[in-house]
Amino acid sequence: MESRVERLCIERGLKMTGQRRVIARVLSEAADHPDVEELYRRASALDRRISIATVYRTVRLLEEQGILARRDFGGGRARYEPSEHGHHHHLIDVDTGRVIEFEDAEHERVLQAIAARLGFELVSHRLELFGRRRAARPGQQPAKRAASEAEPVTSAEAAR
């Protein structure tokens, strides 16, 4: 079966190698925002003969083709998500590193207005919120870092 991303590659006439197919599948199945190393890990699990250089080359290619969107949540590494995923922004939980997506029409309107006020036409924008889960009632512990596939963004910063 053909993954969503693979289909897009074929539509654009890209040569589909075994490696590319695997990476396309990993991307199609990703519900998060993996970085290259994570993609490499997942792809390797499916097919050992994939090098990280190929992952780098593939994400770059897919980004150029508009199939993938590169994100930068700080921490120095680029992270990716399929771009037909729709317009949205990210809220990063500063305690767990988990990323929550959202969109907000009013916010978009405000940005348009701001750009206009400054004499510009808005081409694109980037918005990231960093937040902490609101401490609900006492007795409730701040969410543990779910064993889900939330990404370990935090562990990256050894800080100092």
Add this chain to the structure above:
Amino acid sequence: MESRVERLCIERGLKMTGQRRVIARVLSEAADHPDVEELYRRASALDRRISIATVYRTVRLLEEQGILARRDFGGGRARYEPSEHGHHHHLIDVDTGRVIEFEDAEHERVLQAIAARLGFELVSHRLELFGRRRAARPGQQPAKRAASEAEPVTSAEAAR
């Protein structure tokens, strides 16, 4: 003469070496958002015996002290600006690379609301607009200053 940033360093009890004084001065006089290499260039022009390692160490120190704010406008390099500069965001002119600063109270409010809606307390956020200067066509009134009491705190910067 004591530069603004130097004064802040002294207030925090930092040892003021010659190099640090020069870097503090360069930062105080910067009206833009220089990266480390640019800071190094400017500092070297004032005093040749400064190494880029010292610039890196100094900006990190000042950032930890809350004196400097690190920005990431993409492109892989960190850029800096004094942090008592006030809360504001950046609009990057996609044609020239110039950075314009602005702030907007309504926008802040909207962000608070979004975070709250998702069950989070807003810790910080990052917003960058990418825009293109509007061809000012005579006769056409660019949308009246929508919600614009917060006067455009514009201040340009040299393109890269």
Add this chain to the structure above:
DNA sequence: TTAGGTGCAAAGAGTTTGCTCGTAT
């Protein structure tokens, strides 16, 4: 005097690339 800063070069982390071999079309 001495805790801490500096220069230099080497090390790291993330990403790209030259070269040779392999394979989808």
Add this chain to the structure above:
DNA sequence: ATACGAGCAAACTCTTTGCACCTAA
């Protein structure tokens, strides 16, 4: 058959660090 992709390691860019020496307080 051949144009393009893959693997590997070296190269690159930005940033940090180990070490011997220096200096502000």
